[in-house]
Amino acid sequence: MTTTSKKLETVIVRFAGDSGDGMQLVGDRFTAATAHLGNDLSTLPDFPAEIRAPAGTPGGVSAFQIHFASRDILTPGDHPDTLVAMNPAALKAHLDALEPGGTLIVNEDAFTPANLRKAGYEANPLEDGTVEDYQTFEVPMTTLTTRATDEIENLKPAEAQRTKNLFALGLISWMYGRPGKATISWLEAKFAKRPAIMAANVAAFKAGYNFGDTAEIAATPIEVGPAPLDAGEYRNINGANATAMGLLAASVKSGLQLFFATYPITPASELLHHLARHNRFGVRTVQAEDEIAAVNMALGASFGGKLGVTATSGPGMDLKAETIALAVALELPLVVIDVQRAGPSTGLPTKTEQSDLLMAIHGRHGESPLPVIAASTPSDCFERAVEAVRIAVRYRTPVILLSDTFLTNSSEPWHLPDMANLPEIDPDFATGPNAGDEFLPYLRNEHGARPWAIPGTPGLQHRLGGLEKEHGSGKVSYDAANHALMTKLRAEKLEKLAEELPPLVVDADEGAELLVLGWGSTSGVIGAAARRIRGRGLPIAIAHLRNLEPMPANTGDVVRSFDKVLIPELNTGQLLSLVRDKYLVDAIGHNKVEGLPILAEELEQAILEVIE
Amino acid sequence: MSENGHSHGEGNGATATLTKADFQSGQETRWCPGCGDYAILASVQALMPELGIPPEKTVFISGIGCAGRFVYYMDTYGMHGIHGRAPALATGIATAREDLSVWVVSGDGDSLSIGGNHLIHSLRRNVPIKLLLFNNQIYGLTKGQYSPTSETGKITKSTPFGSEDHPFNPLALALGADASFVARTIDIEKKHLTEVLRRAAEHEGSAFVEIYQNCNVFNDGAFDAVRGKGGADNQIRLEHGQPIRFGADNERGVVRSPKGGLEVVEVADVGEDALVVHDVHVEDSSHATALARLADSPTGPTPIGVFRDVKRDVYGSSRQQELLSAHASATLADLDDLLRSGDTWTV
Structure with missing residues (x-):
């Protein structure tokens, strides 16, 4: 036990365990406590595609890394200073990443012959010198958790053992001086209806915390002070939630009801989960029958004067391509969010990649140009979502917003935006004739955009369609020169957009x-x-x-x-x-x-x- | 575009004066001479003013195929979408805009082949759209390949030795998807077609209407057994609340088959009391399904008219009302509150 603490500017911690061990939850809670302390932070959740991957194997390991600091930081960090390995498989999968001399905390109880075999260890790495370059703490987490919870009534032994992740969280919280109060309140709220489970989680957390404080663990508690961030109000946010907030902001700002249609796909589904909760903002979410239906529903809603948005990941983009090209021809606003993941095909569905860029720009038949923008950080997803809507509405075009698995899952402190700084988004619906007493649906304005005349507007009835349109009138036209002109006009919208973009800094x-x-x-x-x-x-x-x-x-x-x-x-x-x-x-x-x-x-x- | 210069400046207020011309776009129709689509178009344009919904509140959505061109000829809002996806586009617009009357015009290839998934899901959801399936049992626009409703053994350019495929029974498919309104009519039976479409328009959820439509170029005469001269005797005209009987002298009828389902008999052999009385409102769809299965292909006695018309929760409408009022009152200050709810800290 030590009473002094060591001050550090920046720390990287990685939690690793079975995919059923609750590592992501531990990471989220540690992140929340860290955000509260005013550190700058960046996180990297990394988990297998299977919900319950084969237990005890390196392929089934789920990990969460957090980088936090008393200065501003930019990434979730390269190598952890502290690795928590809940079993031999987690050690096997992540030990290489640990900084030499770094702190290794293992759940000693999990190093059984059977688990060692499953992890592919021939000998116990805790005994054969594998971990001798690290400051290793072998903690019997399962035993201590069981002991801490054995007085709790109506708690099954399996349920008690399952709370060992909270023991680990408690221990690490102590090590890094994260107060336990917020975590305990969170547990009390989450398990309010299951008192035995709540009591067990709280007991395990406290046991871990106290173990650090009192047991013969030689690690010195580490202090990481608050980061000198710009003055203002902050919250922690991941890319999925920031995207959702950006779409809400664009919806309120433009006065367009958000119509969000998607089909479940990892990792884009998170966005649906976020938006589906926001009835209060009039968000209409639809879980469509497939990816194609989702984008068509969104486009249909756009035709009806709504803010049509769909989101997916790579394989879904392939399926939506034909409809996105239709949207190019119809010249209606549509936002398509692609949360990129490693491909081709199902690829690595929970792993990140930036490999859809060329598809986003070129992946449609015919000459079908459209704006493509990308988010840079989790919180930047907010601003980019607003910008995607702004461009789509102003230029009457589908816009692809590229995010990725890392951005969507990773979180960072977000300096809350001032709503007064949102850009203007004016739907500018057509209300009457635009050429004498005639209405020409393909007559363009100074941005090269055509009028958006929505059903219900008397006298402006018109027919859109995938067949080539005559410049101005919008009538079906098979004329060669007209097709060349329309191809050029569609491309010119992007040129006009380029002129108004802020320069590359x-x-x-x-x-x-x-x-x-x-x-x-x-x-x-x-x-x-x-x-x-x-x-x-x-x-x-x-x-x-x-x-x-x-x-x-x-x-x-x-x-x-x-x-x-x-x-x-x-x-x-x-x-x-x-x-x-x-x-x-x-x-x-x-x-x-x-x-x-x-x-x-x-x-x-x-x-x-x-x-x- | 209002090429004919029609204008209904007052929206609903002008409905009393609507005429067929108000629904004609004036664009030159380009179907083959003699195509059944002309008759359907004329009937639909004539029916529209009677529904009392102004053209600007009416939307036609189509997919790809000959039927897809339908939207260009209606002076309503319209969208000629992509192959098979019209029900999905229409679901978007009908869900977002519960104030509109949304119609889908599609063909057997469009709806039952490439777009089968969207058709069944829009029906199961009971989206408030009217789906008109122009069934000509052939791919016309691509010049004559067999379709998912073509009879087995059909000889076409793509099946010179006869198709191997078992055809869909469109009504049985729709009923299998729990469609709340299912009907069948015939392109040139103007009065019947109009009446069926009127009933479809009045229905509150999804209305699925199969229209036998003759393709005189690639599949001429496919419906001759039930259509035009000589076809009348095979038409089993369904009337709600009436015993099901048909024939030149109403001499034939429909009874429950001892093997399950329904079968055609001579009324004289069983007596009128044995005939099945048609009920469109019966909750259980097995009655309508048995009627649909009475003729898997239109080569003999075939029921036409409304098979099923039941009430079921309509997708979207009431929810959309709530969402619209929420949206109308949501402000950026509310969003600010949302962002600041939960864990925030001040630097």
Whole structure:
């Protein structure tokens, strides 16, 4: 037992256990307590595709990593300082990531011969020197949890043992000085209707906390003070919830009722779960019969004057492609959110990737251009969702918003936005004739957008359809010159959008010869790697694209103004080929397709190699 | 576009003066001469003013196929969508806008092949849309391949040795999906068609209407046994509350079969009291299903008219009312409260 504590600026903790061990819950609660203390933080939930993957095997391990600090941080961190391994499989899967000399806490009770065998260990790693490079604490968590809960009435032994995750949470909360009060209140509320379960969880948590405080565990409690964030009100938020809030904000701001139709798919379903709760904002959610129906329902609702939105992940994007092309032809607002995951096909459904970029831009038949934008951080999903709606409504076009598994699940403190700063979103419905006493549904305004005349508006009856439309009148036209004109006009909408986009911002050091250009969820790691490079006294420039199609008008000038351009992506080089193609720049890729974010040290290394 | 210059500036107030011309877009119709679609279009355009719903409150949605062009000829709001997806598009608009009258026009390939999933799910949900299935038992627009309602053994360009497929019975399929309104009519039977569509329009949930439609180019005469000259004797015209009988002198009728289901008999052999009395409102769909199964193909005695018309919760409508009023009163301040509810902290 120690009374002093050690101050650290930044800490990374990883919890790892069976997918049924409740590691994600532990991670969420630890994150909530950490957010309360005012630390900056970033999280990385990482779990298998199976709900209950084979117990005890490395493939079934579920993990949650949190990086928190008394300064601002950009990523969930590379290597944990502390690893909690609830069984041998978790140790096997995650020990390599632990910093040498780092703290390893294992549930000693789980290291049985059977579990060791399932994890693929021939000998007990706690005894054969495997863990000797780490500060290892073997804690009999199952035994201590059982003992802590054995007085509770009406509690089955299996239920008691299941609370060992709370024991681990209690222990880590003590180690990092996270007060237990919020966690205990949360447990009391969550299990209010199941008193025995509630009592067991609380008892396990307290046992873990007290174990740290009183037992012969030599780890010194660590103090991580609050981060000097900008003044204002904060909450912790993940990408899924931030996207939902952004859609709500756009709905209220525009006066358009949100009509959200989707089909369940990992990891996009979270968005449906969030939005389905918001009756109060008039959100109409529909769980459609399939991906195709979902996007058609959303498009039908848009025709009816609603804010039609659908969301999915890669395989669902394939299915929606034909309807998205219809929306291009109809020139109606539609927002399609693609929470990217590792493909092709079912691929790695719970792992992250950025491999749908080219599909988003090009993945439709015919010449069917549409705007594509991407979120950079979990909280940025809010702003990007608003922007997707703004573009869709202003230009009467489908817009694809790219998110990914990492962004949707990861969380960070969010400086709550000032609603007064939301952009104008004016549906500008047509109310009368626009050409003398005639109504021409394909007559365009200065943005190249056509009128949005919704059913119920007297005198403006018109027929839309996938057949090519005559410029202006919107009548079916098979005329060759008209098709060429309409193809050009549809493309010009994107050119007009590019003109109004804010320029690509470059954060460049004096004398920097290398630009690191990114998009989407690599924003954090690019910033973190740049800090490391700057820490070495080397100059560097970084820039992040928030609009992928069209790109900001100055993008070409930016990439051409550096000797070298490095593009890190979680794919095999998709932005890379776009940049090379559009701007004839010999950019270099740094690519990773392992289902997990790029680490700062990996990117730092890649940058150093390019600089040399 | 109002190519004919019709205008109903007063919305509902103008319904008293509506005429057939108010529903005609004036766009040149481009179906083959002699196509059954012309007769259906004329009947629908004539019926619309009688429904008392102004054109701007009426929406026609179609998929791909010859029937898909229907929307261009109606001076209502319309959308010619993509193949098979019209019921999904229509579900979107009907759910979002409970104030509109939404119609889907589709064909046997569109609705029963590529779009089968959306058809059955819109019916099970009981979305307030009227689904008109123009069944011509052939793919017309792609020039004559067999369809999911073509008879087994059908010889077409894609099946030179005869199709192997067992056909769908569209009404039995709709009933299997728990459709709350199911009917069948015939393209050129103007009075019957109009009456059936009127009943469909009055129905509060999904209304599914199969229309036998002759494709005189690729499948001419498919319905001759029940349509036009010589077909009348095989038409079993269903009337709610009436014993089911038919024939030139009403000499034939329908009774319960000892094997289950229904069968056709000579009334003289069984007596009138033995005939099944038609009831469109019976909750159990087995009566309507047995009628649908009486003729799996229109080659002999075939029931037409309304098979089933029952009340069931309509998808969306009441919920949408609540949501609309919630949306109308929601403010950015409410959203601010939402964002600030739960765990927040101030720096």
